[in-house]
Amino acid sequence: MTWDANEIPYWSHDSSELAAALESGPDGLSSDRAAARLLSVGPNSVEDAPRLSALRLLLRQFQSPLVLILAFAAAISLALQQWVDAGIILAIVLGSSLLSFFQEYRASTAVEELKKRLALTCRVVRDGVEQTAPVSAIVPGDQILLSAGNLIPADGLVIEAQDFLVSEASMTGESFPVEKRAGIVRPDAPITERTNAVFLGASVRSGTAKVLAVSTGRRTEFGAIAARLGARQPETDFARGVRQFGYLLVRVMIVIVLFVLTVNLLLHRPVIESLLFAVALAVGLSPELLPAIISVTLSAGARAMSKRGVIVRRLDAIENLGSMDILCTDKTGTLTEGAIVLRDVIDAGSQPSEEVRRLAFLNAAFETGIENPLDEAIVTAGKDIGLTTRGAAKIDEIPYDFMRRRLTIVVAEDGAPSQRLFITKGAFSNVLDICTSLDRDGVEVPANAERRAELENVFKAKSAEGFRVLAVATRKVPVKADYDRDDEREMTFRGFLVFYDPPKADARRTIDDLNRLGIRIKVISGDNRYVTAHLAKAVGLDATSMLTGEKLVKLKDEALWHLAPRTDLFVEIDPQQKERIVRALQRTGHSVGYLGDGVNDAPALHAADVGISVETAVDVARESADIILLDRDLDVLRSGVEDGRRTFANTLKYISITTSANFGNMVSMALAAPLLPFLPLAAKQILLNNFLSDVPSIAISSDNVDADRVSHPQRWSISEIQKFMIVFGLISSAFDMLTFAVLLLVFHAGEATFQTAWFMISLLTELAVVLVLRTHKPAFRSSPSQLLLWSTLVVAAATFAIPFLGATSSVFSFVPLSAIEIGAVVAIVLGYIAATEVGKIWFFRSINTAGLSKRIGARETKAPEPRPHPVGPFTSALVATALVVGGALVLTGTLILIGTLVQLGLQPHEALKPVFWPNK
Structure with a gap:
């Protein structure tokens, strides 16, 4: 039996009646009933669909616009009974789609395995026993146990609650937590007034509760909102870059295709042949494996990062991790x-005190809110000396929150039935604020200004030595039914708890390593200025570069934008200020990472460009983060940043190199089409060229990345990709024009010979450019991965073999080339490699000069400014390209001329005597 939402709303029912209607009770659901109900109502998820099956993923490969274009071309060929052309097109479509499917399926399987490691769980009562269950397996009727830091896994009714505060910002937009209690609310109450109900997606800020699940998955309030909004995630920087890159390709494609189609029609060439040629041009310009390449590269990066203890929750976050130049973090852990x-427990007179230790032990042992290492340390130290809670019983708890910064436990002690003992523990200043007296040798004395100053001095002295200091206060109060924050007053200051958390031995080295990667560390801590400054000195941070929460609250946004990038330590910070600091850093152009694991870190994790948490973090922090560290260690994060940058660099390699090569070839064909008496390449030859050039591209995900590409943050730059495409595409086009001239003027090539030779040159230059442009260094100084190298060599060998393979050659209308023609092909390719190498030096020098200037400005160092270029980097790159192409043309032309003379039976030095030595 399940709850019918059309009946009286569940928040207007008594919890026991509702539990009976859901076939639940004090012992919760039975395991068998829960399993049966899960089959009936489905998994507890608001997502539209689970991971795609293999069949659906395969079918999705054929939904690509590029595949549809090719299918359209095949249909035209079939209609005209051009069976060979249609077969070639369909074979290439099938080959590309299967290659893409195989890589994407492998990638998605790996990502799903990583996600399983991070699946949320919650505590439920089933069969009368408390147990842990996956959130996805929660069903109506389950009794869920909640505490601070938990995400609420379903809509439900509160059965029991103890100081239960819930943040419902995702539902109501209200930033302040609201208190939930058991009870009955009128049927027409809006969400904000349903004080006895909780909702999926909200988070527990403090206290504990038992909740009866009523609605799960799509049936929840959050599920309804997600359905109306399509549950659309905000676009990431990486996704935005891919989209803008797609727009760039579409614009270039439309111009080239329309130009070629118009010219061919004006020259009265066959309409169908011209249309197929234009379609093939469009496909040839587009990197059709881009979705698969991105998926494969990012998932390969995610797998590599997982081996180093870094789990990626969203693949797009890899780019953000690589672009991060500021990391905000707490210091603990x-x-x-x-x-x-x-380390020490002392009273208000700075003397060791066993009574203060006992009071602190009772407070920590009875606390049921947010688990924290301070309470663990108190309980552990108490148990070591035999302390127990015997003789005391917990009556109530006023949970910790980040505004009061203190926790109170109300205790009933044996022998004092008419009164209760308040034990308050928390931050020194927040505890002292509610004290009117202090304990001196068992005597309460007024907390006047002089005595308060003495306590302040003790606190500062201990903090300056690197110790974390909490305060303890007590008050005896009369018995009553309920206690709240207003009862925290007129208390007696009892003493100090002194904790020690030593700095990590390798913290200084790790910070230096991150600085070398262009990442600046900023500590955001709620701890006091003295202990934070002491730690900063120990790990190599600037202890004087500090901003306190008290000063920050008085700053206008414009002032904070100025100060935040120059500040290393943000101390005595409250949770709302964390998010403000992150946004201020972003406002000044920085890519900000935030590392946090607590309830109060969730807003800052959401706001950061990349949210980073740890496996042991509270649910709300883990779900707010993009990256999860299996070990809270900055060195693990450093390795993750390096892996992220390698992954992003390899993704950009494919995009930049393939697009520039395709662009150059398509421009060449577009220019050659009106000048030649025949098409420079047939449509099937263009498609074969594009397919073969893409085969090694899959291996780019495994390619090695130069150290200099990892040494600084990387970001999408569509303008840089556009410049790259134009510069290196034009170098390619220049050599294509040279090829056309040599084939027509030197070899007087016919249609078949021309198309064969240019097919080989076009494909070989695309293969060569991958090995040349994959690195900013000279190609011979940077080793590609074995997979990339060998796959490129295999395709290159196939390129030379295809014209000589009888059946294959005739299908694609290729003819064998003579030795001198093959020599010319090799000479042109070598000239192209040399020209690209020189052009690369100029291009990346200009880009790196501009990038260095930006990085120096962003990091605000006092390093000398780079010498300004006399012209812009793009202009200088074009000038360099022109010079390089001119020199390469002369070199290659000389090689071709010598080859031609040899072919004609002349000795080159004899033939050139009249030119260079006219008097001899």
């Missing part, structure tokens, strides 16, 4: 060991 120990 990242810069310190995270193994907090209770």
Whole structure:
């Protein structure tokens, strides 16, 4: 039986009646009933569909616009009974789609395995036993146990609650947490007034509760909102870059295709042949394997990162991780060991106190809110000396929150039935604020200004030594039914708890390593300025570059934009200020990462360009993060950043190199079409060229990346890709024009010979350019991966073999070339490689000069400014390209001339005597 939402709303029902209607009870659901109900109502998820099956993923490959274009071309060929052409097109479509499917399926399988490691769980009561269950397996009727930091996994009714505060910003937009209690609310109450109900997607800020699940998945309030909005995720920087790149390709494609089609029709060439040629041009310009390449490269990067202890929740976040230039983090567990120990317990007179230790132990042992290492240290130290909770019983709890920064436990002690003992523990200043007296040798004395100053001095002295200091206060109160924050007043200051968390031995080295990667560390801590400054000195941060929460609250946004990039330590910060700091850094052009694991870190994790958390973080922090560290260690993060940059660099390699090569070839064909008496390449030859050139591209995901590409943040730059495409595409086109001239003027090539030779040159230059442009260094100084190298060599060998393979050659209308023609092909390709190498030096020098200037400005160092270029980097690259192409043309032309003379039976030095030595 399940709850019918058309009946009286569940928040207007008594919890026991509702539980009975859902066939639940004090022992929760039975395991068998829960399993049967899961089959009936489906998994507890608001997503539209699970991971694509293999068949659906295969079918999706044929939904690409490029595949549809090719299918259209095949249909035309079939209609005209051009069976060979149609077969070639369909074979290439099938080959490309299967290659893309295989890589994407392998990638998606790997990503799903990573996601399983991060699946959320929650505590439920089933068969009368508390157990842990996957959130996806929660069904109506389950009794869910919630505590601080949990995400609420379903819509439900509160059965029991203890100081239960819930953040419902995702539902109501209200930023402040609201308190939930058991009870009955009127049927027409809006969401904001349903104080006895909780909703999927909200998070627990403090306290504990038992909740009866009523609605799951799409039936929840959040599920309804997700359905109306399509559950669309905001576009990431990486996705935006891919989209803008697509727009660039479409614009170039439309211009070239329309130009070629118009020219061919004006020259009265066959309409169908011209149309197929134009379609093949469009396909040839487009990197049709781009979706598969991106998926494969990012998933390969995610797998490599997982082996180093970095789990990627969203693949797009790899780009953001690689572009990060500022990392904001707390100090506990990242810069310190995270193994907090209770070093000393002293009273208000700075003397060791066993009574203060006992009070602190009771407070920590009875606390049920947010788990934290400070309470663990107190309990561990107490148990080591035999402390127990015997003789005391917990009556109530006023949970910790990040505004009060203190926690109160109300205790009933044996022998004092008429009163209760308040034990409050928290930040020194927040505890002192509610004290009117202090304990001196068992006597309460007024907390006047002089005594307060003495306590302040003790606190500052301990903090300056690197210790974290909490305060303890007590008050005896009369018995009553309920206690709240207003009862935290007129208390007696009892003493100090002194903790020590040593800095990590390798923290300084790790920070230096991150700085070398262009990442600046900024500590954002709620701890006091003294202990934070002490730690900063120990790990190599600037202890004087500090901004306190008290000063920050007085700053206008414009002032914070100025100060935030120059500040290393943000101390005594409240949760709302964390998000403000992140946004201020973003406002000044920085890509910001935020590392956090607590309830109060969720807003900053959402706001950061890349949110980073740890496997042991609370649910709300893990779900807010993009990257999960299996170990809270900055060195693990450093390796993750390097892997992320390698992954992003390999993705851009494919996009830049393939697009520039295709662009050059398509421009060449577009220019040659009106000048030649025949098409420079048949449509089937263009498609074969494009397919073969894409085969090694899959291996780019495994390619090695030069150290200099990892040493600084990387970001999408459509303008740089456009410049890259134009510069190196024009170099390619220049050599294509040279090829046309040599084939027509030197060899007087006919249609078949021309198309064969240019097919070989076009494909070989595309293969060569991958090995040349994959690195900013000279190609011989940077080794490609074995897979990329050998796949390129195999396709290159196939290129030379195809014209000589009888059946294959005739199908594609190729003819064998003579030795001198093959020599000319090799000479032109070598000249192209040389020209591209020189052009690469000029291009990347100009780009790196501009990039260095930006990075220096962003990091605000005092390094000398680079010498300004007399012209812009793009202009200088074009000038360099012209010079390089001119020199390469002369060199290659000389080689071709010598070959031609040899072919004619002349000795080159004899033939050239009249030119260079007219008097001899």
